[in-house]
Amino acid sequence: MPSRAFVSGVAAVALMALPCPVFAAGPIVFRDKTAATGIDFRHTTGGSGRKYMAETVASGLATFDYDGDGRLDLYLLSGVPLEGAPSDPRAGSRLYRNVGDWQFADTTVAAGLDQRGYALGVAVGDYDADGWPDVYTNDFGPNTLHRNNGDGTFTDVTAAAGVARGEALGAGANFLDIDGDGVLDLFVANYVDFRYDTHRTSLVAGRPDYARPREFAPRANRLFRGTGQGRFDDVSAAAGIAAHAGAGMGSVCFDADGDGRTDIFLCNDQRFDFLFHNEGDGSFRESALAAGVACNVLGAPTASMGVDAGDYDNDGRIDLVVTPYFNELPVLHHALGGGQFEDVAARAGLGVRAVAAVKWGVALVDLDNDGHRDIVITCGRIYEPAAGERSAWPPVLFRNLGNGRFANVSDQAGDLSACSGVARGLACDDLDGDGRVDLVILNRDGPATVLRNESPAANHWVGVRLRGKRAAADGTGARITVVAGDLVQVAEVHSGRGYQSHFGAWPHFGLGTHDRIDRIEVRWAGGTTDVVGDVPVDRLVTIVEGTGPTDTAGSTERGQP
Amino acid sequence: MRRARTPQRRSGSAATRPNGGWVPLAVAAVAVSVIAGILVERLTRPAADPAGGRGGATPVAIDWPEPVTLSADEVTREGRELAERLVAEFPDLARAQTASGRLCALFGAPLEARQRWERSVALDPRQAEAWLGLAESAHADGDYPAVIDRLDRLTAVDEALARRQLPLRVESRVRMGDAPGALADLAALAPAGELPGWALVLRGEAQMQQGDHAAAAESYRLAVDDPQQASVARYGLAQCLARLGRTEEAAREREAYTRIEEENLRAFDQRQRDREAAPEDPAPRVRVLAGYHTEVGSLFAKRGRWEDAERHWRRACSLAPDMPEPRRFLESLTRR
Numbered sequence: 004m005p006s007r008a009f010v011s012g013v014a015a016v017a018l019m020a021l022p023c024p025v026f027a028a029g030p031i032v033f034r035d036k037t038a039a040t041g042i043d044f045r046h047t048t049g050g051s052g053r054k055y056m057a058e059t060v061a062s063g064l065a066t067f068d069y070d071g072d073g074r075l076d077l078y079l080l081s082g083v084p085l086e087g088a089p090s091d092p093r094a095g096s097r098l099y100r101n102v103g104d105w106q107f108a109d110t111t112v113a114a115g116l117d118q119r120g121y122a123l124g125v126a127v128g129d130y131d132a133d134g135w136p137d138v139y140t141n142d143f144g145p146n147t148l149h150r151n152n153g154d155g156t157f158t159d160v161t162a163a164a165g166v167a168r169g170e171a172l173g174a175g176a177n178f179l180d181i182d183g184d185g186v187l188d189l190f191v192a193n194y195v196d197f198r199y200d201t202h203r204t205s206l207v208a209g210r211p212d213y214a215r216p217r218e219f220a221p222r223a224n225r226l227f228r229g230t231g232q233g234r235f236d237d238v239s240a241a242a243g244i245a246a247h248a249g250a251g252m253g254s255v256c257f258d259a260d261g262d263g264r265t266d267i268f269l270c271n272d273q274r275f276d277f278l279f280h281n282e283g284d285g286s287f288r289e290s291a292l293a294a295g296v297a298c299n300v301l302g303a304p305t306a307s308m309g310v311d312a313g314d315y316d317n318d319g320r321i322d323l324v325v326t327p328y329f330n331e332l333p334v335l336h337h338a339l340g341g342g343q344f345e346d347v348a349a350r351a352g353l354g355v356r357a358v359a360a361v362k363w364g365v366a367l368v369d370l371d372n373d374g375h376r377d378i379v380i381t382c383g384r385i386y387e388p389a390a391g392e393r394s395a396w397p398p399v400l401f402r403n404l405g406n407g408r409f410a411n412v413s414d415q416a417g418d419l420s421a422c423s424g425v426a427r428g429l430a431c432d433d434l435d436g437d438g439r440v441d442l443v444i445l446n447r448d449g450p451a452t453v454l455r456n457e458s459p460a461a462n463h464w465v466g467v468r469l470r471g472k473r474a475a476a477d478g479t480g481a482r483i484t485v486v487a488g489d490l491v492q493v494a495e496v497h498s499g500r501g502y503q504s505h506f507g508a509w510p511h512f513g514l515g516t517h518d519r520i521d522r523i524e525v526r527w528a529g530g531t532t533d534v535v536g537d538v539p540v541d542r543l544v545t546i547v548e549g550t551g552p553t554d555t556a557g558s559t560e561r562g563q564p
Numbered sequence: 565m566r567r568a569r570t571p572q573r574r575s576g577s578a579a580t581r582p583n584g585g586w587v588p589l590a591v592a593a594v595a596v597s598v599i600a601g602i603l604v605e606r607l608t609r610p611a612a613d614p615a616g617g618r619g620g621a622t623p624v625a626i627d628w629p630e631p632v633t634l635s636a637d638e639v640t641r642e643g644r645e646l647a648e649r650l651v652a653e654f655p656d657l658a659r660a661q662t663a664s665g666r667l668c669a670l671f672g673a674p675l676e677a678r679q680r681w682e683r684s685v686a687l688d689p690r691q692a693e694a695w696l697g698l699a700e701s702a703h704a705d706g707d708y709p710a711v712i713d714r715l716d717r718l719t720a721v722d723e724a725l726a727r728r729q730l731p732l733r734v735e736s737r738v739r740m741g742d743a744p745g746a747l748a749d750l751a752a753l754a755p756a757g758e759l760p761g762w763a764l765v766l767r768g769e770a771q772m773q774q775g776d777h778a779a780a781a782e783s784y785r786l787a788v789d790d791p792q793q794a795s796v797a798r799y800g801l802a803q804c805l806a807r808l809g810r811t812e813e814a815a816r817e818r819e820a821y822t823r824i825e826e827e828n829l830r831a832f833d834q835r836q837r838d839r840e841a842a843p844e845d846p847a848p849r850v851r852v853l854a855g856y857h858t859e860v861g862s863l864f865a866k867r868g869r870w871e872d873a874e875r876h877w878r879r880a881c882s883l884a885p886d887m888p889e890p891r892r893f894l895e896s897l898t899r900r
Contacts, residue, residue, distance in 0.1 A: 206840045209636060217833055273829075292818055295803060300769060302799025302821055304829070332706075332739065345803065350773040354739040358706030390640075391673040408741070 031370045031377065031402060032417040033442065033454040040107045044079045044097045044451050049121065051087035054204045054213045056197035057143040057172055058082070059385050060123060060252065062096075063364075063428035063503030064445045067127045067136050069114070070155050073543075074101035075432045077443060078138065079451050080122035080503075086199055096122045096140070101434060105455065115157045118147055123194075124253075124503030128178030130164075130187045131233055132476040139166065141173030141191055141503070166227055166235050172197045175254035177499035179265045180480045181242075181281060183529040185473050186229040187498075190244075190267050192251030195219035212386045216272040216306075221248035224269065226287075243287045249274045253309035253365075255500045257321050258482065259294065260342030263530055265480045268296065268323060270307030276325070280342070290342070296323060299334045300346035306331065306361075309429075309502030313367030314338075314493050315351075315376050316407050319484075321495060324353075326362035326380055326502070333357055333365075333380060352408045353378070353401060360396040361385055364429025364502040368440050372462035372513030374490045375403035381426035381444050381502070395423040398444065422452050430506035438464040438541055440511055445504075463514040465523075466543035469496060473529060474548055480528030483510055487517035487540075514540055626898055628891075629882040634853075636846040643671030643853050650860060651680065653872075658688035660863060665697050667856055670849065677701065685717070692722035696729065703732060708740035734766050743770040756783065761790030761797070768800045777804040795824045854884035861893065870897065 048058035062080035069076050077099040084091050098116045099107035111117045116138070124141035131137065135151035145167040149157035161167045166189060174192040181188045196219050203218060204211040226244040227235035239245035249271035259266040264281035268291075271277060275297040279287035291297035298304045306328035312321050320338035327334060332354045336344040348354060360382035367376045382396035397420045401409035414420050424446035434441045439456035446452060465485065469478025478496040485492045494510040514520070520538035525546055527533070535546060634642065647667035654660035665680030678701040684694035695718035702710035715733050719726035730753060737746035747770050750763050759767065768783035781804035787797035802817035861876030874897055880890035 205836075206843070209843055215836060217829075217836075292822065293815070295806070298799070300772070300800070300803075301796045302825060303796075304825070339807075343806065345772075345807070347773075349739050349769070350741045350743070352741055354706060354741070355708060356706045359704060389672055390644075391668075391675060 030415055030458065031400060031412060032457045032459075033419045034457050035418040035422060035452065036105050036455045037450065037453045040099075040105055040453050041109075042077070042079075042099055042107050042451055042453065043109070044081070044099070045093075046079070046081045046445060046447060046449060046451070047083070047091060047094045048448050049082040049084040049088050049091070049094060050448075051085060051089075053085075053087050053202070054211065055085050055199075055202055056195065056214055056216075056219065057085065057121060057123070058447075059213050060172075060174065060194055060503075061427065061447060062122055062445060063124050063175070063501070063505070064430050064443060064451070065125045065127050065138070065505035066430040066432040066434070066443060067138075067505065067508060069098070069136060069138075069151060069157075070100065071135070071153075072101075074103060074436070075434055076101045077107060077430075077451075078116070078125065078127075079443075079445055080125055080140065080428070082121045082123075082143075083119050085121070095119055103435075105435060105453075110155070114155060115159070116149060118149075118159070120144060120147055123173045124175045124192070124499070125505050126176040126178050126189070126499035127505045127508065128187045128189075128479055128498040129475070129477040130178065130189070130229060132185070132187075132471075134470075134476060136477060136508075139176050139178070139189065139191075141176040143172045143197075145169055146173060146176075146191065160233065163233060164235055165237070166191070168225060168237075170198060171222060174251040175269070175499055175503045177254055177256045177267070177497070178475075178479055179256040179267070179498065180475045180528040181226075181228065181265060182283075182285060183264070183474070183480075184231075185471060185475055185529060186231040187475055187479060188229045189225075189227040189235055190254065190256060190499075191225040191227070192254045192269055193222040193224050194252065194272070195250045196222050207386050208389050210387065216250050217274075219250075221250055221271075221274065223248045224251055228285075238285070242285060243289070244279060247277055247279075247289045249277060251277075252307060253326075253500070253502045253504075255310050255312045255323070255497055256480070257312040257323075257495050257497065258480075259296075259321070259338070259344075261320065261340070263526070265528065268310055268312070270310050270325060271304070272308070273304060273306050275304045276307050294342050295339075295344040295346070296336045299327070299332065300349070303331070305334060307334070308361070308363045309365040309504075311365045311367045311500050312495065312497065313376050315367055315378075315403060317375065317490070317492055319491065319493055321493070322367075324365055324367055324378055326365045329361045330358055331362075333362060333378070347407075350407075352404075352410060355411045356413070357399050357401075357411065360399075362399070363427045364444065364504060366429055366431040366501055366506070368431045368507065369403075369464075369511060369513035370400075370431075370440055370456060371402070371458050372438065372460075372464045372515070373403075373405065374462075374487075374492065374513050374515040374517075375405045377401060377403045378409060379429060379431060379442060381424075381429045383425035383427060383447060394425050396426070397421065397423045398426065398429075398442070417457065418454065422454065424449055424452060426452075428502050428504040430501070430504050432506050432509075433466065433511060436543070438466075462516065463518055463540040464512060465514060465520060465538065465540055466509045466511050467494075467523060467525075468509045468543055468545045469525060469527075470545060470547040471527060472548040474527035474531070477508065478525075478527070479508075482526045484524040484526075485512045485514075486521045486524070487514050487519065488521065490515060490517055509543060626894055628885075628894075629878045631885045632882045634846055634850050634883070636844050636849075639846045639849050639853055640671045643667050643849070643856075644673060646853070646856055646860065647671065647673070647676070647680075650863075651683075654863060656687060657863070658684045658691050658694070661687060662691050662694040662697070663856060663859060665694060669697060669700070670852060674701065674704065689717070690721045692718055692725050695721065696725065699729065699732065703736060706739070708736040708742075711736040712740075712742075712745075731762055731766075734763065738766050738769050738773070741773060743773040746770040747774075756786065759786070761787045761793035764790075765793050765796045765800065768797070768804075772800070772804065777807040780804045781808065795821060795828055798824060851884050851887070854880040854887055854890070857883065858887070858890045858893070861890065865893070865897075873897065 065078040121143040178187040252270040267279040269277040278291035309326040323336040325334040335348040364381035378401040380399040384394040428445035442454040444452040522536040647664040650664040661684035668677035681694040681697040699714035764787035768780040771780035784801035798821035805814035857880035861873040865873035877890040
């Protein structure tokens, strides 16, 4: 039965629609707004010169609306002094409230997020389904879960939730709904088995430097199942996650094979990447090699750092882009269907001028609203530079040409190429609500970089914010299909992506010259489907699960109530 | 991208990651091989005597310099200093710019190397070594279209040298997604059955890019017995078989690949440990440096700057006492 479109599910319109003339797509242009934002954050690795392994992998960041004002705020992770380093009272992660007009206020202390952990990765999700996004940070040492109180403050509920997990050197983290019950679960990645008592260095170019990751034993990762009562049970062993040790870094949870269940992809440094396939019975099967995502096209287990999941070629399947080490091409795992992938990075043009730097943060986002997702990659060195080498690198921007290929336009993107840093995390979101996705880069031992997207505003767009009722309250795991004429795009709501970061929880769709959306279809993580039709463009729309007349023909029953 | 996949790219790795180091090493390996070839050719041919001496019939008494040994840091420093001296003394001499660029590349200054080569070809577009250096530099940057352009320039001035860079050309074409170009280059090299392993795996990858998984599988299958290419060939073959729906065969190839790759990683780890235990032997680079001192001495000699020439030839003799050319030049100079 054909779906009956409805518009009453469009419950909120956050932005005014602007009459936009139709132009051909212009260039992608960024302007460095850092100095004007009031953001005085400075990341630290807390190093003492002893070259602890933790310093190499710090840190990610998050963009999310913590106070519900419709503006996306920033949470910038940092290390703190490690053993042997002098104390630094300013060191630590910082929360910046977006107060509009490109001004950000440091609300870390007022919000109760002035933790002193060595923060490496972050995921945001509404674990208690109260409508307010909560924050989990994956640290070197005990991890933390902060519950959003809904009044601009957070409470550390780590102990009550049972998700601290001790001494590990953490990496990425993701909220996900493994069984479609509407209660968020939590995947926590670990890097190698580094501790102070396992510390060592390596000789690099004849000098003591950070140890190579393969000098340390691999570590297994953790999976926690949400109980729905504010606690999580560690199901790592029972779910089959603990059986696989690696050197985890960035991670993303997505539906790899279109079976409606959320799988887990994890980058591993110098080891085969993992794809934990959700078997639907609470267990996961590691299947990366068979799926074609364990390594690159050369069969090389790359030094994978970050990963994003998105449909780059609008074929309705979610692809993966992975950022590896220098002298390695980015990896673009093109989804073939049936859970199979093929690395097509070279064919897609991702090899061009993207191998010289170590690559970290990554995002598949439409930066020019032409309906085709572009790729941004942050870069930065790990080891001490030798004479003639450099530590700081500008980001790399690949513009999607819409024909399966990308063009490296890094040097034609305004201030982008001037923003060199020893970058790690990257977050991409529309910070000023103008319909263009902006960038925030976290630089190791340096200030953050905020880049405003000032590309010509010729194309149309729509942002989609989900409100689950029986599915996850923040829509995590939902798949959104936007149909505008002959342009059909899909995206999923991810919690945790890129390099140990979190962004894009309100999926953004460029629409090109299409000035109406025929329909938006949401397949919630529990399996139900909502369809809204005839949606206006150039705004953020909120779709509430099951609101108004909905056509769920063809969908499965909801999962556990 | 990774490991040695072509004959030039099998040199020992100083990379800190198993898959991270082969391109600069490939460049270095190519550079060393080219330089070695050039030096051997120059130092063994009956060269015109830059000292202008009267042949070698009459023995002469020479106060030969004492041999010296340099540490890795010292040879690097001296190589960089020599590179700077070259361009300071001969700012408008293309050959000096080329040599300076090569010294910069060999001794850890890749950006300066590129600048010197660019200056060299601006002064004299017939500088083949400079075009090659620029191609290698572009490859290290991942600027594959520029690699092809510079190799084309090289072909125009030194076809034989350009022919020896076919792996670099084909690999660059594959990395930039130019499958037709890569396949055309390989077809001109040899029939498929006669291609070496490195060419077969690149052929397979190009065929995969064209969506011809059956042909790619055949290319990979031809390469699986080449020990240097076994891993990539097995993996590529498994991927192609999976695409062709031959899942059981694909699974078998994946298993074979996994065994090879695990062994490769173990070997990589061991190499890293060995390298840490035994730091770099600077002797090969010292010998290259001696060759450059000889060349620089010749440049001075041609300008009648005999004292400078003698100083560089003596330095070459002290660095590589068994190298014949600087000894001959010094003897010749003494006879003048």
